[in-house]
Amino acid sequence: MSIRVALIDDQTLVRQGIRGLLELSDRVTVVAEADDGDQALRVVTEARPDVLLMDMRMPRMDGAQATAALAAAGESVPVIILTTFDDHEQVLAGIRAGAKGYLLKDVSLDNLILAIESVTAGQTMIQPAITEALLRGLARQPEGGFAASDMPEPLTARETEVLRLMAGGYSNKEIAQALSKSDGTVKNHVSHILAKLGVRDRTRAVLKAIELNLI
Numbered sequence: 001m002s003i004r005v006a007l008i009d010d011q012t013l014v015r016q017g018i019r020g021l022l023e024l025s026d027r028v029t030v031v032a033e034a035d036d037g038d039q040a041l042r043v044v045t046e047a048r049p050d051v052l053l054m055d056m057r058m059p060r061m062d063g064a065q066a067t068a069a070l071a072a073a074g075e076s077v078p079v080i081i082l083t084t085f086d087d088h089e090q091v092l093a094g095i096r097a098g099a100k101g102y103l104l105k106d107v108s109l110d111n112l113i114l115a116i117e118s119v120t121a122g123q124t125m126i127q128p129a130i131t132e133a134l135l136r137g138l139a140r141q142p143e144g145g146f147a148a149s150d151m152p153e154p155l156t157a158r159e160t161e162v163l164r165l166m167a168g169g170y171s172n173k174e175i176a177q178a179l180s181k182s183d184g185t186v187k188n189h190v191s192h193i194l195a196k197l198g199v200r201d202r203t204r205a206v207l208k209a210i211e212l213n214l215i
Helices: 012-022 037-047 063-072 088-097 109-120 128-139 157-167 172-179 183-197 202-211
Strands: 003-008 028-034 051-055 079-083 101-104
Touching: 003 012, 003 037, 003 109, 012 028, 012 109, 028 037, 037 051, 037 063, 051 063, 051 109, 063 079, 063 088, 079 088, 079 109, 088 101, 088 202, 101 109, 157 172, 157 183, 157 202, 172 183, 183 202
Parallel strands: 003 028, 003 051, 051 079, 079 101
Antiparallel strands: none
């Protein structure tokens, strides 16, 4: 059964291009489109997509605001922000609003499908190029741009290694392959990392690790 996807972007040609790209795969189906973040709630209510692919910069309501509005309305559909920009402030705004994925629009079809499948499975996916921009931006901000936090329970060497790969945008499967471990072992490491850092998802784990200079 294919994953149901909705596209939210104010540029018609961009939507057509993404739809055409996704139609090359039998793993996803585009079920709705909208040209404004303000319409995101209507699209979710009417089409019930499994994933929203949403532009960041749109008139009236941008991707971060639309994501926050969905969360406030109690809609739990995962959002992947697609943008041509890699500004770390925008990345943080999207993440803080609840976005589960963040990709540049030049992403390949394989990586886009991987991101859609990952967020559908409850994971997060941030493109490595965006993660690097985020790290550079945070390095220029006092105290990493976050409120001070208590140090968590120390991470093991292996957990730190897994966390660095998470920060690089790697999925559990890719981490397992890189470390020659089983998917289950990596999933356990990720669960321990989340518990030790006191966060509920991979993205917040990476951000908190950056804040605490753990990676």
